[in-house]
Amino acid sequence: MNKSFPLTGYSSLAIHSSGKNNADYSHITPIYATSTFTFDTAEQGSERFASPDKTRIYGRWGNPTFTVAEETIAALEAFGISDENGQPLKLKALLHASGQAAMCTLFFSTMQAGDEVLSHFSLYGGTHEVLNRVLNDAGMKTHIIDMRDLSIVEEALQKNPKIKLVHIETPANPTVQCVDIEAVTLLAKKYGKLVSADNTFATPYLQQPFRYGVDFVFHSTTKFLNGHGTAIGGVLLGKDLALMGSKVWKWHVLLGGNSNPFDAFLLTQGMKTLELRMERHCHNAMEVANYLASHPAIEKVNYTGLPDHPDYAVAMKQMRHPGALMSFEVKGGLEAGRKFVDALQMCVRAVSLGTLDTLVSHPATMSHMSIAREERLKYGITDGLIRLSVGIENIADILNDFEQAFQQI
């Protein structure tokens, strides 16, 4: 395919955006299982070191299998977005060993001791702990507020001039709270701050934070981007290409959070069907939410596609569909919730999300076990709350499984 041939569709980009990366005419880019790369001559070695493309030097610095995954994610996050000059937005992506590694590269390459971060109170557990423990020990400080109230955001920005970075995660686990990316980014930019967004739950198919002027996006690729539950991974994307190619790249390489060729290959295969999968995930999720919302055994459903969710309007504004994550409370609290989870036949009991199968977990005794009860109740994580990542099975089987489980409570 000629590089200048314009691809207009999302799946076409997901499948073709990254050209061919091998000299042997293999159809699919191979798993380059190699720790280092050879030079024909000393001069060629020195040229590669001097070049901005660091993929063929040493495996921690880059690998052609990583490049395919990175170029694909960059194309998907930039899909249909123009830069200030009206040109297609260019992004640089760096593949990491995990979402946590990508987030640590972001925090450490953009901040130093004395700097402060502003973030929302409903955050992924690992992010919460990096902010409050790792960064705190490294001399940085975190302000956690309710970012859904813009006056609180502005007040925090006014009062704390040392804030360097505003970090958004939307939608967030497990009550699927949403933050208005455009409004928060506008405020952050008014005060000259950097803005980052964790786009893991939404994926670049449902939501593109760069559309609203954020500086960085990261993903746990472990979830919907890989989509099949076969590998842990993460990616950090930025629009300041010079910064991404210098300090951010350097910190990534020095912190040693590189991916590996096999996981990068699995991720690349998964991303090719992102659009197809997300359409089905979201279609199923809406059906499940409607079923739960009218079920007599259910106390409450948290899903951004239901108009009674407090962040319904924000989700509708910035997401293509309301996503595949939801949570609900069974009448009868903890005991009833446990019975329901144990009675499921097809749906799978597991943490994580974004896999082909429907995953069910119980935050109070699993993912949020280490958070004090009063604290988690403030976030809406009640004893009986059940978290669902709706899969792409046939909807009748998901609903049948739920119905037989409810009858056993």
Ligand SMILES: *Cc1c(COP(=O)(O)O)cnc(C)c1O
């Ligand atoms: C899973 C997850 C992470 C961490 O990613 P890992 O791949 O597990 O390191 C960060 N943010 C969100 C929203 C996640 O769901």
